Amino acid sequence: MTTIGRRFPVVTRSGVHVLIGFAVVAVLMPVFFGGSPLFTWTTAAVWVLFAMSTSVLFGWTGLLSFGQAAFFGIGAYTMALIHENRPETPGLVMLLAAALVAAVVAAVFALFALRTSGAEFAILTLVLAQVLWLLTYRVSWLKGEDGFHGLFSVNIISNPLTSDLDLWYYTIAVVGFCVWLLWLLHRSTAGMAMRAVRDDPWRSAALGINVRRVQVCAFAVSAALSAVAGALLAQGQGVVSPGMLSFAISGEILVACLIGGMSRFGGPILGAIVLIWSQTLISNLLHDSSMFVGLLLLVIVIALPQGLVSLPGRVRNRRRASGPPSIPPAPTGSLADESVPDGSPVSAGDEEALR
Amino acid sequence: MKNALVLRTTVALALSGLVLAGCGKSEAGSADEGTVKVGVVLPFSGVQATIAKLEGQGAEVAAKMINDEGGIDGQWEIELVEVDDQLDPARSATVVRDLNDEGVQLAIGGQTSDLCKSSAEASQRFNLTFIGAHCTSPELVDPPITDNFFMIGQQMTDLATAIGTGLAKRYPDIETWDVVTYDVEVMRGSWDIAKEAMEAELGREVTVGEQYSVPIGATSMRKEISGLVSAGDKGDRGLFLGVYGAGTTSFIQQAKPTGLLDEYGVLAQTGVYWPTATALDGEAPPIYNVHDYFYACQDDPENDAFVAEFEEMTGEKPDAGAYQSYLAIKLLEAAVTEAGTTDSAEVQEALQGLSIETPMGPTMDIGAESHAGKGGVTTALLQGDPDAPQGVSITECDVFPVD
Numbered sequence: 001m002t003t004i005g006r007r008f009p010v011v012t013r014s015g016v017h018v019l020i021g022f023a024v025v026a027v028l029m030p031v032f033f034g035g036s037p038l039f040t041w042t043t044a045a046v047w048v049l050f051a052m053s054t055s056v057l058f059g060w061t062g063l064l065s066f067g068q069a070a071f072f073g074i075g076a077y078t079m080a081l082i083h084e085n086r087p088e089t090p091g092l093v094m095l096l097a098a099a100l101v102a103a104v105v106a107a108v109f110a111l112f113a114l115r116t117s118g119a120e121f122a123i124l125t126l127v128l129a130q131v132l133w134l135l136t137y138r139v140s141w142l143k144g145e146d147g148f149h150g151l152f153s154v155n156i157i158s159n160p161l162t163s164d165l166d167l168w169y170y171t172i173a174v175v176g177f178c179v180w181l182l183w184l185l186h187r188s189t190a191g192m193a194m195r196a197v198r199d200d201p202w203r204s205a206a207l208g209i210n211v212r213r214v215q216v217c218a219f220a221v222s223a224a225l226s227a228v229a230g231a232l233l234a235q236g237q238g239v240v241s242p243g244m245l246s247f248a249i250s251g252e253i254l255v256a257c258l259i260g261g262m263s264r265f266g267g268p269i270l271g272a273i274v275l276i277w278s279q280t281l282i283s284n285l286l287h288d289s290s291m292f293v294g295l296l297l298l299v300i301v302i303a304l305p306q307g308l309v310s311l312p313g314r315v316r317n318r319r320r321a322s323g324p325p326s327i328p329p330a331p332t333g334s335l336a337d338e339s340v341p342d343g344s345p346v347s348a349g350d351e352e353a354l355r
Numbered sequence: 356m357k358n359a360l361v362l363r364t365t366v367a368l369a370l371s372g373l374v375l376a377g378c379g380k381s382e383a384g385s386a387d388e389g390t391v392k393v394g395v396v397l398p399f400s401g402v403q404a405t406i407a408k409l410e411g412q413g414a415e416v417a418a419k420m421i422n423d424e425g426g427i428d429g430q431w432e433i434e435l436v437e438v439d440d441q442l443d444p445a446r447s448a449t450v451v452r453d454l455n456d457e458g459v460q461l462a463i464g465g466q467t468s469d470l471c472k473s474s475a476e477a478s479q480r481f482n483l484t485f486i487g488a489h490c491t492s493p494e495l496v497d498p499p500i501t502d503n504f505f506m507i508g509q510q511m512t513d514l515a516t517a518i519g520t521g522l523a524k525r526y527p528d529i530e531t532w533d534v535v536t537y538d539v540e541v542m543r544g545s546w547d548i549a550k551e552a553m554e555a556e557l558g559r560e561v562t563v564g565e566q567y568s569v570p571i572g573a574t575s576m577r578k579e580i581s582g583l584v585s586a587g588d589k590g591d592r593g594l595f596l597g598v599y600g601a602g603t604t605s606f607i608q609q610a611k612p613t614g615l616l617d618e619y620g621v622l623a624q625t626g627v628y629w630p631t632a633t634a635l636d637g638e639a640p641p642i643y644n645v646h647d648y649f650y651a652c653q654d655d656p657e658n659d660a661f662v663a664e665f666e667e668m669t670g671e672k673p674d675a676g677a678y679q680s681y682l683a684i685k686l687l688e689a690a691v692t693e694a695g696t697t698d699s700a701e702v703q704e705a706l707q708g709l710s711i712e713t714p715m716g717p718t719m720d721i722g723a724e725s726h727a728g729k730g731g732v733t734t735a736l737l738q739g740d741p742d743a744p745q746g747v748s749i750t751e752c753d754v755f756p757v758d
Contacts, residue, residue, distance in 0.1 A: 036452035043445060137539045137571060144539050145571075146494045149472040152479070164452070164480065237448040238476030241469035280449065283400070283439060290400060290441070 015183035022176030029172075030165055039236075042168045044276040046233045049175045051256040051268035052182055053225030058254065059262030060191065061218040062198030064122045067129030068226055068253050071102040073245035074132070075227025076234035078102070080148035081141075091156040091235065095174065098231040099224035106223030110216045126247070133245040147241030151234050161235070171232055178225055179269070185221065186265055194218050259300050261307015270308050274300070391431040391697040393418070393687060394454040394483075395680070396464030396474050398442040402601075403466060406630060406676055409669075410489060411437055413677030414463060416665045417684035428692040433684070442466065444473035451477035451485075460484065460699040461691075463683035468492040475504035484699045484706070488683040489676060492541070497725035503699070505706055505721060507683055507728035509647050509757060514732055515545040515625055517755040518645035519552025521734035522593070525643070525751060526621045529593040531562040533586060533619075535579055535606065536597025538568035545597050545625045564592060574605040580613060589618040596642070599626025607631070607640060616640040629674045629747070632737045637746035639739035648678040648715050649735045652752030658714035672744050682719060686711060686728070717756040729757045 010016075029041050050072060057063045075098035082094050113124040136142040153160045161167045185191045193214045196204040201211045234240045243249075252275065260271025275297070282292050304310055395414050397407040418433040426432040436459050440447035447470050454462055455478075462478065463486045465471035471490035478485040479501040487495060487506040491514070496506045522529070532550070536542040553561050565586050567579040583594070594615075598606060603626060610616050623643040632639035650662050650672045661681060665673040673681070686706065691697055694705040708723035717731035732755045740748035 035456040036449060039449055039452045043449065134570065140540060143494070144541065146468045146492050147472065149476055149500050152476055233445065237445050237473055239444050239469055239472040241444055241472075243444060243469065283441065283446075284453075 013187060015180050015187070018180045018183045019176060022172060022179065026169060026172040026176070030168060035164070038168055039164050040276065040280050042164070042171050042236055043233070044273050045168075045171050045175045046229050046236065047253070047256060047272035047276050048269045049178050049232070050226055050229035050253050051260065051272040052179055053222045053229060054253045055257050055262050055268040056182065056185075056194070056218055056225070057222040058257055059268070060186070060194040060198060061215060063215060063218065064118075064254075065125040065222075066122045066247070066250050066254075067125035067127070068222075069245050069247065069249035070125070070129035070132050071106060071223035071226035072230035072233075072249060072253075073129075073136075073242075074098070074102045074105060074223075075230030076240040076244050077136070077142065077148075078227065079154070079231040079234050080151060080240040083151055083154055084148065087153070088155065090158070091154040091170075092174075094154065095228050095231050098227040102227030103220040103224040107216055107220040110219040114212060114215050114219075126250070129245055129247065129250055133242055136242040136245065145242065147239055148234075149239045151240065152238045154235055167236055171236065174228065174232060178228060182225070183265065190214070190217065255297055255301075259297055259307060261304070261309040263306050264309040267307050267309040274308065389426070389431060390434050391427065391461065391691065392434050392436050392457065392459045393684065394451075394459040394462030394464070395435050395437045396440050396447060396450060396454070396462055396470075396485075397437070398466050398470075399437065399439040401442050403442055406627075406674075407466065409671070409674050410464075410466075410676040410680045412665065412669050413673060413680030414684050416661065416668055416673075416677070417681040417688075419668070420660070420664055421684070421688055427688045428695075431691065431697060433688075440464070440466075440470055440474070442470065444469050447473045448477040451483065452480075454478075455481040455483060460697065461687055461702060462486070463488045463680060463687070465490045468495060471495055471504070471506065472500055475499075475501045479503050482699050482703075484687075484702050486683045486686060486706075488679040496727035497722065499726035503703055505686075505703075505726045505728065507686065507719065507721075507730070508679060509730060509732050510727070511541055511545055511625070512548055513755075513757045514645045515548035516552045517732040517734055517753075518623060518625055518643070519549035520556050520755065521645070521753050522549070522621070522623055522643060523553040523556035524753070526593065527557060529591060529620050531564045531592045532595050533565040533583055533592060534563060534595045534597070535567045535569065535576070535583075536595075537571045537573075537599075537602065539571050542597035542625070543568060546595055549595065549623075549625070569598070569602070572601070574601055576602075576606050576609055580606070580610050580615065583610075584613050584615055589615075589620065591620055593621045593623060594619045596622065596624040597626065598624070600631075602626070603628060603631045604634070607635070611640070627675065628737050632739065632747045633745045635739055635746070637739045637741035637743075639737065639747055641736055641738035643734065643751070644737050645732060645734045646675040647730065647732060648673075648675045649733050649737075649749050649752065650674075650678075651749035652733050652735050652754060653715045655714055655716060657712065661714050678714070682713060682730075685713075686719065686721070716754055731756050 030038060033041060054068050057065050078098040078101045079094045082089050082097060109128055113121055116124060137144045156170055161170055193209050196209060197211050197214050205211050230244060256271040256275040257268045259274050260267035260269065278296055279293050286292055395411055397410055398404065399407050414435055418435050421427060422432045436454060436457055438450035438453055440450050451474050461484045465474050465487040466489050468490050471487040475485050482503055485504050487504060489508050490506060491508040491510050493510050493512060534546050536546055550561050565582050569576055569579060621643055622640060625645055627646060628642050628644040662673060665677060689711045690702045690705040690709055693709065694701040706721050708721060710718050710720045713719050713730055715731050719728050719730040721728050734753045735749045736751040738748050739746060
């Protein structure tokens with residue numbers, strides 16, 4: 001347990017610190033950033049939610065999805081279709097509808113797809129995303145390459161967002177709320193069941209956990225929040241097009257999770273921010289930026305296989321290793337002897353976070 | 356210890372770089388007296404970078420020609436600000452904000468419909484005037500998707516009508532048409548419109564032989580090519596291609612060994628062919644193509660000046676994309692002159708109903724209500740020729756004014 005967790009267990013349990021953290025960020029960002037940088041932070045916030053929702057599947061439950069863009073796109077298209085047919089519908093209702101549609105699609109899909117596992121399951125998710133992508137071209141009311149526009153005018157409660165500052169507050173509020181829900185889920189029995197299923201599905205089943213049900217639920221939760229992220233992005237950029245269902249999106253969000261690391265709750269948050277900002281900053285400096293962004297991300301993933309969240313722990317460990325030994329060697333079999341896959345020893349604090 | 360220090364320093368530098376790069380609340384920079392900044396929003400990196408480069412050069416040539424004559428109305432020199440949307444609507448929404456941060460209030464660009472939409476929606480936030488130079492979807496105009504958006508790319512309906520009419524005039528003996536299109540409504544529809552125009556011109560029904568739709572982005576068309584090969588005698592048959600980009604290249608490369616391309620009475624294509632044809636180094640098969648503009652088809656002093664300037668700057672001939680960018684800048688010049696100011700709102704008002712002379716002959720008229728530019732459409736036969744500029748000859752030109 002962290003220091004804050006030990007001192008204020010109620011705060012940690014209720015996730016108040018998550019809400020406070022997002023509130024502080026919401027207030028501070030417009031003080032330091034405006035114009036395009038603030039919009040980039042808004043985009044990064046959306047990707048934070050997308051990465052967190054992907055982490056529910058990939059990090060918490062151990063299910064690899066190559067088709068997470070399917071749910072991102074379902075969210076965006078659901079919002080666009082509701083806006084086209086019932087433009088007076090409040091934006092928050094649209095977000096709920098997007099989450100519901102994606103959750104139902106995901107649950108039905110998972111019921112069948114989870115008869116497979118590992119690479120086969122990952123390929124099936126890829127197929128789902130590709131089929132939906134193709135449908136946008138084949139089904140006339142999805143408007144093919146033209147897509148939808150005018151989503152800036154979505155009413156949030158009774159009025160549309162009229163500035164990028166309003167968009168920032170709205171986006172960060174929704175993202176903060178969703179991440180808070182994920183925190184509660186992470187700390188709940190259901191969250192622990194997901195991690196147990198990830199670590200050893202056979203043992204979990206032997207302990208009485210309904211593995212299939214846990215996996216289907218994780219898939220539905222992940223899809224619902226990915227859909228909310230997709231709908232938020234659609235509102236932010238004002239348009240929805242088939243590109244939102246592309247494999248590139250599915251790949252990028254996995255990269256974001258890997259960069260941040262999934263051993264800690266906040267890893268994907270860090271990964272999403274680094275991904276969006278490195279893309280933005282490098283493309284402002286170089287014409288062929290994609291290659292350099294790819295290289296940078298590759299370096300991060302190779303240098304830090306546990307993601308950026310493992311950086312402080314590694315620094316601490318190196319400092320200890322290079323300094324005079326102040327702690328007597330741990331007895332064999334203690335936590336300090338356990339190693340994470342990259343070979344670095346795990347401290348007691350890190351071990352807690354890894355769970 | 357040393358490693359830890361390096362690590363900490365790296366992280367600190369990265370974070371401070373991040374903060375510094377984005378820090379400081381951006382404020383709209385004011386345009387200098389005597390200069391007007393014009394944004395150029397194109398995918399300068401990625402799969403369409405080559406096309407975007409030519410399009411950007413078209414804008415540069417127009418700006419240079421205007422500046423060489425003393426600037427817009429002798430008052431404002433054009434300063435182009437190029438930004439890369441990476442063919443991504445989310446990115447285009449960001450770069451339009453970058454333009455606004457730099458004080459840009461007039462912009463052109465938009466490679467595809469979704470990029471035009473995204474740029475138009477984002478620019479509406481700041482009432483930035485945006486001319487969609489390369490998008491062609493009728494969905495974007497009449498009424499325009501946003502008040503600040505104007506489109507000058509000729510629409511697929513006009514392109515398909517022109518190629519249908521041109522084919523009927525030039526190749527009246529073709530009885531049957533085989534068709535290969537992308538499996539998207541706009542490309543399938545392009546054949547339907549072209550067929551209708553052919554039938555109207557010929558006064559008889561046109562027979563459709565083999566007809567295939569391939570997934571958009573498909574690069575293997577062997578199955579369709581086998582079907583075409585077995586379709587019998589092709590002397591009086593034509594092949595209509597509704598594909599573009601990598602699809603055209605793939606089709607040509609896979610069909611060439613079968614001899615199919617030489618057997619047909621005529622090959623026609625509604626998608627862009629020029630970049631593929633020039634890439635084939637004098638070996639491009641003859642294809643009857645349609646686009647807004649082919650440099651060799653216009654006998655006009657302004658066109659001669661544009662082509663000469665473009666060649667001097669780039670060493671190449673301008674393609675239709677370069678022409679569209681050139682025209683977009685010329686339109687902004689005319690609108691600023693008409694408005695007597697570079698103020699975005701007044702430029703938008705001036706653009707509504709504006710007419711300008713174009714290098715290709717017909718005038719470009721911007722609809723006051725529709726915000727759609729009606730200019731002309733050109734059809735021509737493009738064929739590999741090692742002796743022609745860039746290895747492609749352009750013949751059998753027809754210019755169709757668009758009503």
